Amino acid sequence: MAVAIQIVPGVAYYPGWLPVEGQRQLLQALDEILAAAPLFQPAMPRTGKPFSVQMSNCGPLGWVSDRDGGYRYQPTHPQTGAPWPPMPQILQDAWANLADYALGPQACLINYYNGTARMGLHQDRDEADFKAPVLSLSLGDSALFRIGGRERGDKTQSLRLHSGDALVFGGPARLAFHGIDRIMPGTSTLLPNGGRINLTLRRVDAPPA
Ligand code: MD3
Ligand code: FE
Numbered sequence: 001m002a003v004a005i006q007i008v009p010g011v012a013y014y015p016g017w018l019p020v021e022g023q024r025q026l027l028q029a030l031d032e033i034l035a036a037a038p039l040f041q042p043a044m045p046r047t048g049k050p051f052s053v054q055m056s057n058c059g060p061l062g063w064v065s066d067r068d069g070g071y072r073y074q075p076t077h078p079q080t081g082a083p084w085p086p087m088p089q090i091l092q093d094a095w096a097n098l099a100d101y102a103l104g105p106q107a108c109l110i111n112y113y114n115g116t117a118r119m120g121l122h123q124d125r126d127e128a129d130f131k132a133p134v135l136s137l138s139l140g141d142s143a144l145f146r147i148g149g150r151e152r153g154d155k156t157q158s159l160r161l162h163s164g165d166a167l168v169f170g171g172p173a174r175l176a177f178h179g180i181d182r183i184m185p186g187t188s189t190l191l192p193n194g195g196r197i198n199l200t201l202r203r204v205d206a207p208p209a
Contacts, residue, residue, distance in 0.1 A: 002098070002166075007159060008147060010173025014098065017166035022090065023139055023190055029088040030110065030139075030197065033058045036085045037077050039112050045070035052117040053180075059087040061107040061204050063126065071126045073107060073204045087201075094137060095201050098168050101132050105201040113143065113196040115185035121146065121156075121177045124202075132203035133170035139163050139199075140191040142184045148177040161198075163188045 004012035018026065039054040048067035057063060061073040062084045076083055087108050095105045111119070124134060138161045148156035154177065161167070169176065183196050191197065 004168075007167075008149075008157065008173060008176070010169060010171035010176070011147065012098075012168040012170075013159070014166040014168075015162070016164045017098075018094075018137060018164040020164070020190075023164050026088070026090050026137070027139060027190065027197075029090060033085045033088070033110070037062075037080070037082070039110075040064075040077070040079055043067050051119075052113075053119055054112045054117075056084075056110045056112075057108060058085045058091075058110065059106060059108045059201075060084070063107060063109045073126065091137075091199065091201060094166065095135055098166055099133050099135050099201070100168075100170070101203070103132070103203060103207065105135070106204045107202045109200045109202070111198040111200070113141075113180065113183045113198070115141070115183050115195060117180075117195075118182055119180040121148065121152065121179040123150075123175055123177055124200075125175065127202055127204050128206040129203045130174050131207065133168050133174065135201040136167040136169070137199045137201075138165045139197040140188050141194060141196045142187040143196050143198075144181040144184070146179050146181055147173070150175050150177070152177055160184075163190050 037056045042051045042065040065071045142162045148154040
């Protein structure tokens with residue numbers, strides 16, 4: 001069993017959880033996924049303001065957002081209309097090892113950050129099962145991650161996330177505000193063109209009664 005560091009109640013941090021060989025293997029799987037399901041640029045509901053982060057997904061469901069449809073999960077890519085590629089075994093294994101939840105992951109959101117991309121403080125509440133944890137894996141350049149409490153104004157803590165780090169958000173942290181303040185370019189050589197990939201594995205549907 002991997003050693004977890006508790007950041008705030010409900011957050012388990014596994015620094016360097018995925019060794020470099022595993023990171024390369026995962027990256028190769030992602031290259032194939034992104035060839036079939038290209039990165040797209042989501043937009044904010046109503047305003048249509050584009051995200052600076054580019055996204056794709058794998059697994060049965062994927063998270064998307066656009067001006068008219070808003071935040072949602074759907075089984076197909078918003079541009080190609082094709083079903084999302086299957087979730088690779090290495091990700092299913094990561095969930096089995098870290099998530100401590102009886103049901104498997106339904107969605108893996110792939111976030112790509114170039115050197116200037118960021119993600120403002122937000123809650124993840126588009127899922128119908130808040131009892132299920134969210135598992136995050138980081139690849140590539142390091143990032144400054146920030147996490148607070150359930151209210152937007154709660155005090156926050158910052159953490160540098162590095163390639164291979166895993167985080168599990170459950171219990172009281174599942175609805176915590178969080179975001180990425182900045183990427184630190186040049187801190188990893190894993191991605192040939194630099195930048196950062198974050199994967200979040202989630203349950204989406206309400207659990208069976
Ligand atoms: C805390 N992604 O995709 S991962 C997201 O690095 C997202 O791309 C960031 O926030 C990224 O929604 C942060 C860490 C993370 C993911 C999900 C969480 C933290 C979380 C859900 C609940 C609480
Ligand atoms: Fe989030």
